[in-house]
Amino acid sequence: MARYPSDAPNLLIVDDDSTIQRLLEFAAKDHGWRPVAAGTGNHALELLDEAIEAVVLDHGLPDVEGMEVLSRIRDRFPDLPVIMLTGLNDAETAVKALRAGAADYLTKPFELKRLFDILREIRRERKEIPAPAATSTLPGSSVKATKALTSASPKVRELLRRLEKAAALNSTILLTGESGTGKTYFAREIHRLSPRSTEDFITVSCPALPRELLESELFGHERGSFTGATSSRAGRFEQASKGTLFLDEIGDLPAELQPKLLNVLQDREFFRVGGNKLLKTDTRVIAATNVDLRARVNAGGFREDLYYRLNIIELHIPPLRERKEDIEGLAGDILKRIAQRRGVEGWQLSEAAGAALLAFDWPGNVRQLENVLERATAFTDGTALGEKDLAPLLETRRDGPLGSSGRPLTLQEMERDVFIQTYHRSGKNKAKTARELGISERSVYNLLERHGLK
Numbered sequence: 001m002a003r004y005p006s007d008a009p010n011l012l013i014v015d016d017d018s019t020i021q022r023l024l025e026f027a028a029k030d031h032g033w034r035p036v037a038a039g040t041g042n043h044a045l046e047l048l049d050e051a052i053e054a055v056v057l058d059h060g061l062p063d064v065e066g067m068e069v070l071s072r073i074r075d076r077f078p079d080l081p082v083i084m085l086t087g088l089n090d091a092e093t094a095v096k097a098l099r100a101g102a103a104d105y106l107t108k109p110f111e112l113k114r115l116f117d118i119l120r121e122i123r124r125e126r127k128e129i130p131a132p133a134a135t136s137t138l139p140g141s142s143v144k145a146t147k148a149l150t151s152a153s154p155k156v157r158e159l160l161r162r163l164e165k166a167a168a169l170n171s172t173i174l175l176t177g178e179s180g181t182g183k184t185y186f187a188r189e190i191h192r193l194s195p196r197s198t199e200d201f202i203t204v205s206c207p208a209l210p211r212e213l214l215e216s217e218l219f220g221h222e223r224g225s226f227t228g229a230t231s232s233r234a235g236r237f238e239q240a241s242k243g244t245l246f247l248d249e250i251g252d253l254p255a256e257l258q259p260k261l262l263n264v265l266q267d268r269e270f271f272r273v274g275g276n277k278l279l280k281t282d283t284r285v286i287a288a289t290n291v292d293l294r295a296r297v298n299a300g301g302f303r304e305d306l307y308y309r310l311n312i313i314e315l316h317i318p319p320l321r322e323r324k325e326d327i328e329g330l331a332g333d334i335l336k337r338i339a340q341r342r343g344v345e346g347w348q349l350s351e352a353a354g355a356a357l358l359a360f361d362w363p364g365n366v367r368q369l370e371n372v373l374e375r376a377t378a379f380t381d382g383t384a385l386g387e388k389d390l391a392p393l394l395e396t397r398r399d400g401p402l403g404s405s406g407r408p409l410t411l412q413e414m415e416r417d418v419f420i421q422t423y424h425r426s427g428k429n430k431a432k433t434a435r436e437l438g439i440s441e442r443s444v445y446n447l448l449e450r451h452g453l454k
């Protein structure tokens with residue numbers, strides 16, 4: 001037997017302005033909700049019970065602060081979605097509300113349609129996503145097996161706990177962390193663990209394209225909208241409409257495109273370049289940055305309102321030197337991956353080699369660990385990886401190995417450098433070079449040939 005009568009109110013509207021209250025009640029009925037209204041925070045808290053499916057909460061209430069009401073709602077019903085109504089230009093309150101667990105916010109005056117779109121989405125999600133189980137298996141796992149991520153580092157375990165929760169939501173996520181820490185890797189994991197996992201995961205690197213092309217890449221264009229636009233093209237927001245759009249290096253988004261991104265995040269609507277048809281998107285955005293975006297806002301290089309819209313959930317990925325517990329496991333996984341790719345048996349790290357990896361500072365983070373292991377395994381003959389295989393590779397400067405052009409060296413260039421230096425140091429003695437690099441003389445001949453030194 002149902003615990004509540006079928007006509008029990010299921011949308012709680014909390015606003016002290018009676019006109020807005022009536023308007024919202026009327027519109028709610030129109031959209032298939034059963035509204036109940038309160039004009040004060042205390043009255044709202046009295047009306048709260050399990051039958052309520054969602055709350056629309058005004059920030060400026062006469063008795064209890066809207067934020068306080070939100071926090072009390074969260075205490076009693078942690079999963080109840082609350083949509084906060086805030087004043088114009090009150091981005092700070094909006095962000096505070098989102099951080100305190102509001103499902104979304106709307107700035108007054110707002111379009112009723114937008115409010116009921118959000119509510120419809122909430123209802124859809126709650127129907128589709130089963131409540132999270134006590135174990136670490138995740139919601140949204142009905143299609144793909146979702147192996148829970150693990151880590152030996154308490155910092156990363158906390159990150160993963162938050163990441164798994166965030167994956168189940170639709171909220172925008174900002175991934176922060178130094179270069180090479182795994183922002184792209186974790187963005188993919190969020191998508192894989194999300195209810196969108198069977199849809200597209202599309203990456204756009206903001207600094208990779210000049211402004212005009214980036215605009216067209218993101219939003220698409222109509223034929224003839226700029227020189228070279230010989231046909232119409234859908235942008236990434238259209239292509240990833242049901243999936244996830246990963247915006248890498250968001251700090252480099254040109255100023256001219258920032259308002260357009262803000263609009264699409266706020267209203268889920270946009271125009272193609274040169275287009276006049278308003279298009280809709282349901283994309284989930286994950287953005288990443290390795291610069292301090294807050295500092296960029298303060299310096300005037302990034303819009304504050306966009307920063308707040310992106311930074312709804314921030315997940316910080318610690319540098320490898322702060323999660324050294326993970327080095328051994330990561331190294332093992334990476335070695336397995338290299339062995340699979342090369343179709344060889346694999347390598348065992350000696351104890352001293354493991355200690356050398358642990359002692360290193362890893363300025364280039366996981367990417368550098370991958371490079372070091374790629375290079376070390378390229379030179380060894382056997383299946384054991386010793387300290388001497390790694391030592392020459394663990395002397396990188398803090399800013400990472402850079403070529404004369406200032407860009408990071410490729411693996412092949414690094415291999416060439418290490419080999420040539422050793423070969424010259426040995427007085428072009430092949431046997432000595434082989435011994436020093438821990439490779440066979442045959443490999444020295446091969447490397448001399450590969451690098452054009454023979």
Ligand SMILES: Nc1ncnc2c1ncn2[C@@H]1O[C@H](COP(=O)(O)OP(=O)(O)OP(=O)(O)O)[C@@H](O)[C@H]1O
Binds near residue numbers: 178180366
């Ligand atoms: N937890 C992990 N397990 C296995 N591999 C990882 C992990 N984290 C990162 N990697 C690998 O490390 C490399 C660097 O990661 P990624 O490209 O995600 O870093 P990033 O933070 O996006 O770097 P950048 O800021 O330079 O774009 C990738 O090859 C990735 O697959």
